[in-house]
Amino acid sequence: MEDLKHIVLLFVGILVAFTVVMTMVAYTVLAERRILGFIQGRLGPNRVGPGGFLQPIADLLKFIFKEDIVPDKSTRFVYFLAPTIATTAALMTIVVYPFGPEIHLPLIDKTIQLVVARFDVALLYVLGVTSVGVYGIALAGWSSNNKYSLMGGLRSSAQMISYELALGLALIGVILQSGTLDLYSIVEQQSGHLGISGWNMILAQPLGFIVYLIAAIAETNRVPFDLPEAETELVAGFHTEYSAMKFALFFLAEYVNMFTVSMLATTLFLGGWNGPFVHQLPALGVFYFLGKVVLFLFFYIWLRGTLPRFRFDQLMNFGWKFLVPLALINIVFTATLQWSGAFDFFAKFLKTSTGWGG
Amino acid sequence: MVPQLSWYLALSAVLFTIGVVGVMVKRNVISMFMCIELMLNAVNLTFVAFSSFFRDVSGQLFVFIVMTVAAAEAAVGLGIIISIFRNRESLDVDDSSTLRL
Amino acid sequence: MLALLFILFAGMAIGCAISMVAQRNPLYGAISLIGVFISLACLYVTLAAPFIAAVQVIVYAGAIMVLVVFVIMLLNVEEEERRPLRLRALVPIAIGLAAVLFAEAAFIIFFVQASPSTPTRNISDVGLTASIGSGLFTSYLLPFEVTSILLLMAVVGAMTLARRGGLLPANVGVVPGYQSFSREVLNPMATPDLTRVEARTSREAEELLGVADAPHVSLDE
Numbered sequence: 001m002e003d004l005k006h007i008v009l010l011f012v013g014i015l016v017a018f019t020v021v022m023t024m025v026a027y028t029v030l031a032e033r034r035i036l037g038f039i040q041g042r043l044g045p046n047r048v049g050p051g052g053f054l055q056p057i058a059d060l061l062k063f064i065f066k067e068d069i070v071p072d073k074s075t076r077f078v079y080f081l082a083p084t085i086a087t088t089a090a091l092m093t094i095v096v097y098p099f100g101p102e103i104h105l106p107l108i109d110k111t112i113q114l115v116v117a118r119f120d121v122a123l124l125y126v127l128g129v130t131s132v133g134v135y136g137i138a139l140a141g142w143s144s145n146n147k148y149s150l151m152g153g154l155r156s157s158a159q160m161i162s163y164e165l166a167l168g169l170a171l172i173g174v175i176l177q178s179g180t181l182d183l184y185s186i187v188e189q190q191s192g193h194l195g196i197s198g199w200n201m202i203l204a205q206p207l208g209f210i211v212y213l214i215a216a217i218a219e220t221n222r223v224p225f226d227l228p229e230a231e232t233e234l235v236a237g238f239h240t241e242y243s244a245m246k247f248a249l250f251f252l253a254e255y256v257n258m259f260t261v262s263m264l265a266t267t268l269f270l271g272g273w274n275g276p277f278v279h280q281l282p283a284l285g286v287f288y289f290l291g292k293v294v295l296f297l298f299f300y301i302w303l304r305g306t307l308p309r310f311r312f313d314q315l316m317n318f319g320w321k322f323l324v325p326l327a328l329i330n331i332v333f334t335a336t337l338q339w340s341g342a343f344d345f346f347a348k349f350l351k352t353s354t355g356w357g358g
Numbered sequence: 359m360v361p362q363l364s365w366y367l368a369l370s371a372v373l374f375t376i377g378v379v380g381v382m383v384k385r386n387v388i389s390m391f392m393c394i395e396l397m398l399n400a401v402n403l404t405f406v407a408f409s410s411f412f413r414d415v416s417g418q419l420f421v422f423i424v425m426t427v428a429a430a431e432a433a434v435g436l437g438i439i440i441s442i443f444r445n446r447e448s449l450d451v452d453d454s455s456t457l458r459l
Numbered sequence: 460m461l462a463l464l465f466i467l468f469a470g471m472a473i474g475c476a477i478s479m480v481a482q483r484n485p486l487y488g489a490i491s492l493i494g495v496f497i498s499l500a501c502l503y504v505t506l507a508a509p510f511i512a513a514v515q516v517i518v519y520a521g522a523i524m525v526l527v528v529f530v531i532m533l534l535n536v537e538e539e540e541r542r543p544l545r546l547r548a549l550v551p552i553a554i555g556l557a558a559v560l561f562a563e564a565a566f567i568i569f570f571v572q573a574s575p576s577t578p579t580r581n582i583s584d585v586g587l588t589a590s591i592g593s594g595l596f597t598s599y600l601l602p603f604e605v606t607s608i609l610l611l612m613a614v615v616g617a618m619t620l621a622r623r624g625g626l627l628p629a630n631v632g633v634v635p636g637y638q639s640f641s642r643e644v645l646n647p648m649a650t651p652d653l654t655r656v657e658a659r660t661s662r663e664a665e666e667l668l669g670v671a672d673a674p675h676v677s678l679d680e
Contacts (some may be wrong), residue, residue, distance in 0.1 A: 006634070042600075081490070084671055111544070119509060120510075120588060121510050121513045124514070124517065127513075128513050128517045131520070131522065132497075132520055132521055135493070136530070137524070139528075142486070150532070154532065154533075157525065159527070161522070169555060180588075183590055278482055291600055325501075359462040360462065361461055362571070364568065364571045365465060365469075365568055366502075368563075368567040369473070369502075370562075371563075371564065372560065375496075376473070376476040376477060379480060380480040383480065384480070384541055385539055385551070386485055388485050388530065389485050389488055389539075392479065392485075393526070395519070395523065396476060396492065396495060399495065399496065399519070399669050402499070403499060404500065404513075405524075406503050406508050406511055407506060409508065409586075410506040410507055410508060410586065413585050415586075415591060415627060416599075418508055418511050418585070418591055419585060419594050419595055419602075421511050422511070422591070422595070423602050425514060425519065425608050426518075426610060427519050427606070427609065428518075428523065429518055429522065429610070430612070430613030432523040432527070432592055432617045433524055433526065433613045433616075433617040434613050434617055434620070435538055436617075437616065437620030437621045438525055438620060440530065440533075440620070441621075442619050442667065443534050444641070444653065448665050449536055449597065454509070454654050
């Protein structure tokens with residue numbers, strides 16, 4: 001009976017997390033179009049509903065009713081499999097992020113931690129699922145039987161696996177400092193005075209944070225690293241031949257990926273649900289978490305409106321010859337500081353929780 | 359019913375046999391390479407099963423090292439396959455049976 | 460519950476493995492092999508080895524198979540054709556041996572009792588990251604360092620093998636008549652493009668190689 005209650009609670013948690021993420025992703029699409037419009041000196045979509053508020057629903061209806069064109073000579077099984085893999089891999093990562101601290105639910109009289117699945121190797125799980133998401137793009141490019149799609153798919157996959165390396169190396173600094181791979185413990189260790197001073201970004205990892213941010217932008221194929229799907233270069237890259245619902249799945253997968261890396265940056269570097277007065281009122285943690293994620297999303301959209309894009313060989317050079325050595329230097333630097341005790345010295349002033357483990 | 363150690367060993371034996379059959383039957387070099395990876399994974403499963411049932415971490419450390427060696431082998435092996443393809447323009451192992459081009 | 464999970468993931472693993480061997484198209488074989496790796500990772504999780512499961516997904520399914528899929532796409536590998544079996548007597552022998560394997564597996568599953576000294580699995584700390592880390596850096600330090608040197612050797616080897624052939628020497632000569640180059644020889648930026656480009660005459664070949672305005676040396680002098 002306890003098992004059954006536990007499973008039901010898990011399902012409810014997954015459903016709630018999924019709903020929250022999908023709603024925020026839908027409004028991120030709208031926000032991107034409006035904010036890009038303001039940056040470019042025009043209004044975005046503002047017809048449907050007050051201020052364009054119902055635009056995502058209009059987009060959804062459009063995608064459902066559009067004609068589904070399947071190219072004649074494509075390999076059908078792989079053609080249908082590719083958007084499924086991309087979307088599934090993008091959505092699977094949201095189960096390990098801690099949305100808030102322990103709160104007491106009055107309805108069922110339980111105190112739960114606001115994370116769907118808390119296990120020992122959560123950070124490696126996120127890296128693994130992101131690696132599997134590369135297949136969606138590579139297989140989409142191949143199965144469309146179109147040379148632009150193939151070029152776009154291969155370039156995009158090569159870019160993603162190159163920057164995955166820099167991403168993983170940037171995270172090692174945080175792991176060295178926290179001593180655990182469990183995301184909930186990492187967030188718990190970042191509680192500081194007024195909820196702000198304990199953040200990992202402040203104490204030791206500004207370099208790691210910058211490397212992670214750049215690698216995350218490249219990982220999600222956003223400007224300035226979006227050559228593989230730029231309209232002026234490759235028609236639309238790997239999703240040229242996809243229409244209607246399957247294109248909607250790719251679109252969704254890209255925005256959920258953006259959301260995922262923002263959540264990971266928030267959890268590891270910006271203190272997750274930590275903030276002023278979060279221990280007195282735990283439900284505030286959810287708002288702090290989502291607020292920080294929205295900050296990152298705004299940063300992504302801002303970059304999209306401002307920067308030109310890299311050429312592909314410049315992109316690969318940057319990833320391998322600049323970011324990876326920088327991340328390695330960060331690891332050596334962090335390890336030296338950790339070994340010499342400088343972290344513990346500063347942590348006594350900045351953090352309020354106990355040290356390693358969690 | 360809790361899964362016994364023997365179940366995992368039987369599964370590993372079956373996977374290993376399927377890999378051996380694949381190496382013998384396939385003619386494409388890349389397919390043969392993938393069957394070799396399947397054999398390595400069957401052995402990994404044996405290691406992890408023993409490590410779990412005897413509460414000893416050495417099994418999992420060996421798996422770690424086997425995975426690293428498999429990754430290195432994959433990189434070099436695929437480089438060799440590309441070189442073979444460049445010189446002989448065919449990925450059939452029967453076409454590579456003589457050293458002369 | 461655990462037995463149900465074992466049957467589910469073991470069935471998936473065996474099904475994907477048989478599918479990989481039976482497929483003629485190598486890309487479908489690669490996708491089936493990814494299925495095998497992911498079901499094995501799930502089996503490792505039921506065996507209380509979460510770190511190895513995550514590393515399996517990251518290394519095997521996420522890196523090695525991406526490499527294999529790239530190579531299949533770049534070399535444009537086609538399906539194997541069906542060839543008629545020449546030794547007809549092998550088919551009943553194969554069926555007999557498969558039956559022997561099946562009988563062995565069934566015997567092991569149904570009749571082998573757990574010996575009393577094998578501990579039944581309880582929750583233990585063995586598979587967690589901390590114990591793997593402490594084992595890897597204390598008693599297994601030498602294999603760890605040797606493995607890192609092995610990876611360095613693999614990187615150097617792969618770079619040497621895949622070096623592009625597009626570096627033309629200073630005084631390149633053109634053979635008379637029909638010849639064909641691979642595109643990566645003609646354009647160093649297009650590595651690794653192996654599609655052939657024809658030059659029907661030596662004049663066309665000179666233009667492709669970019670040496671059409673070089674002084675022509677006659678070999679008779």
